[in-house]
Amino acid sequence: NAGVTQTPKFQVLKTGQSMTLQCAQDMNHEYMSWYRQDPGMGLRLIHYSVGAGITDQGEVPNGYNVSRSTTEDFPLRLLSAAPSQTSVYFCASSPHSSGNTIYFGEGSWLTVV
Amino acid sequence: GENVEQHPSTLSVQEGDSAVIKCTYSDSASNYFPWYKQELGKGPQLIIDIRSNVGEKKDQRIAVTLNKTAKHFSLHITETQPEDSAVYFCAASTGNQFYFGTGTSLTVIP
Numbered sequence: 001n002a003g004v005t006q007t008p009k010f011q012v013l014k015t016g017q018s019m020t021l022q023c024a025q026d027m028n029h030e031y032m033s034w035y036r037q038d039p040g041m042g043l044r045l046i047h048y049s050v051g052a053g054i055t056d057q058g059e060v061p062n063g064y065n066v067s068r069s070t071t072e073d074f075p076l077r078l079l080s081a082a083p084s085q086t087s088v089y090f091c092a093s094s095p096h097s098s099g100n101t102i103y104f105g106e107g108s109w110l111t112v113v
Numbered sequence: 114g115e116n117v118e119q120h121p122s123t124l125s126v127q128e129g130d131s132a133v134i135k136c137t138y139s140d141s142a143s144n145y146f147p148w149y150k151q152e153l154g155k156g157p158q159l160i161i162d163i164r165s166n167v168g169e170k171k172d173q174r175i176a177v178t179l180n181k182t183a184k185h186f187s188l189h190i191t192e193t194q195p196e197d198s199a200v201y202f203c204a205a206s207t208g209n210q211f212y213f214g215t216g217t218s219l220t221v222i223p
Contacts, residue, residue, distance in 0.1 A: 033207050042215040090156055101147050104156035
C-alpha cells in the first residue's frame with residue numbers, strides 16, 4: 001500500500017541549477033498538491049491540481065513549475081534554484097471532493113548552496 | 114484568503130496529563146478542519162478531523178471541538194503518553210485548498 005511516494009528524499013543543489021521533485025500516488029486521487037515546510041511557518045501551498053491537465057497556483061508559486069499529464073504523477077520543477085528554496089517539500093493527494101482530507105508523502109529535503 | 118493561527122507553539126506536559134492546542138480561522142466559508150501529527154523526519158499524518166456541521170468529535174484519547182460562531186477549534190489529548198510527543202498542525206479548508214497553522218511542538222515528559 002504505497003500511498004504518496006516522493007523522490008528523492010534528500011538533495012543538495014547549487015544556486016542556479018534546476019531539478020525535479022517527483023511525486024506519485026496509487027490511490028486514484030484526482031487532487032494533488034505541493035507544500036513547502038519552513039521553521040515557524042507551517043505548511044504553505046505551492047501549486048495544486050484538481051485533475052490531469054489542470055494546475056493552479058497556491059500561496060507561494062514563484063520559482064516553481066508543475067504539470068499533471070497523468071492522474072498518478074505530479075512533478076515539481078525548480079527552474080533555477082535559489083538558497084531561499086532550501087526547505088522540506090511535501091506532496092499530498094486527496095479524492096476530488098470538498099471536505100476530504102489530504103494524505104502526505106514522506107517529504108523531500110532540499111538544500112540549495 | 115484564509116488565515117489560521119495556532120497556539121501554543123510549544124507545549125510540555127507530564128505523562129498522564131491532558132494537552133490542549135487551539136486554532137482560530139478567519140474565513141467563515143471554511144467547512145473542514147483536520148488535525149495532523151508529524152513525527153521527526155516524517156510527513157504529517159491525519160489524526161482526527163471535524164466538519165462544520167459537528168461541534169465535537171472523539172476518538173479514544175483524542176477529541177476535537179469546533180465553535181463556528183467564534184471561529185475556533187481545539188485539539189484535546191487526554192492521558193498523554195511519550196509517543197504523543199510530536200508536532201501537531203491544525204488546518205482549515207473551504208474545498209480543495211487547505212490552510213495550515215504554524216504547528217505546536219508537544220513534549221510529553223515521562
